[in-house]
Amino acid sequence: MNVGDTEIIFSILRDNGYDRTESMEEADLILANTCSIRDNAEQRIHGRIGVFAQEKKRRPGILIGIVGCMAERLKDKLLETGVVDLVVGPDAYRSLPRLLDAVRPDSPQIDVLLSRDETYADIRPVRTDRNGVSAFISIMRGCNNVCSYCVVPYTRGAERSRDAHSIVREAREVFEAGYREVTLLGQNVDSYLWKSADETVNFAELLRRVAAIDPLLRVRFATSHPKDISDEVIETIASTPNICRHIHLPVQSGSTRMLELMRRKYSREWYLERVAKIRSVMPDCGLTTDVIAGFCTETEQDHADTLSLMEEVGFDWAFMFQYSERPGTLAQRHYPDDIPPEVKTRRLNEIIALQNRKSLERYRAQIGKVQEVLVEGPSRKNPADICGRASNSMMCVFPGSHPAGTYVRVRVVDCTSATLLCEEI
Ligand code: SAH
């Protein structure tokens, strides 16, 4: 999502005469787009601010800006560093040119207003990715859920869905520019809902419209919420060949008691039923997740429930985190962060070990199967090989020389726990 936002920022700045440089030593203006989701993400930015301070000492005229979620969360506290000239929240990027005109060494500028309707629908992002094959398209902003551990609703504001026509137009433009895959982004794509005077578009309908642009355009999306993913969405994926068979469905915990405390609004049984539905319609669908270890009051039994759910589902891969208390969240205000760090670490390590074993199992099960790969470019490890993803999102590597953006049918011959080793058919 931050890559997507950075592309919007580049677009706004480019239209106002700015150019992008890859090197900090050349920049007159340095913007750091930030994340607040866990404390260690913020600590890294504080480290970067130290680096920017050095650069500013060397070249006193340069400007330093902090944008994104940390700007929203910390507001003018960031100015206390004495290094930062500009603080801009996620809904205020259109103000950047005005703020940059006004900013002076002794007069820093700040705009952290959250909006009810900003979706940047009319802005054509300047793509910053390297492969020219896969593009992010933001379909909504903010979040209306209040998961008790999560800072996102406070830093990114209320949920709003972007005009469906502007999404389809952007997807068509990137396809015409040679891209072959779009990833539709939102905190909870299943609650996408856009209404105009004469139509209502839900997420399933949006998927159908984007997929209808061209059979050669692959459609991906993230993130799905287990409480909201509907049968209609699942059946739309199943019946549309160019919608990729991969669902990222963050479970967070396998314990219904924890899920209640997290305010996720589903139970372990509900989650397992959604997985069963997905697998009954699409046995070959890739399934991945997010897990939090050591949330408030988590017992050994709750932790065992998470392990058993992961064992039962068998995710292809997962993002796994220790609970990090975030200021202002429901959990921070109401529950003690009472799991000792060494217990959190041990539980996380058990979760990671189980997932590594499951990943290897899931990847091994692919050996002998045929996959269609969208080539992204040369493999990083061996330039004689090329790589790209299968529909289920597994990374495939195989000898060959097809250009990026071509579809190649391969057979899986071997694997690691994160890559399928294939040969072209
Ligand atoms: N909107 C998405 C997730 C966005 S945040 C969803 O609801 O699934 C990405 C992931 O970060 C979350 O799924 C969660 O696993 C993790 N996360 C969020 N807040 C966290 C916290 N306070 N501590 C640890 N992990 C957290």
Ligand code: SF4
């Ligand atoms: Fe955070 Fe929950 Fe919203 Fe995801 S759905 S962004 S975890 S509040």
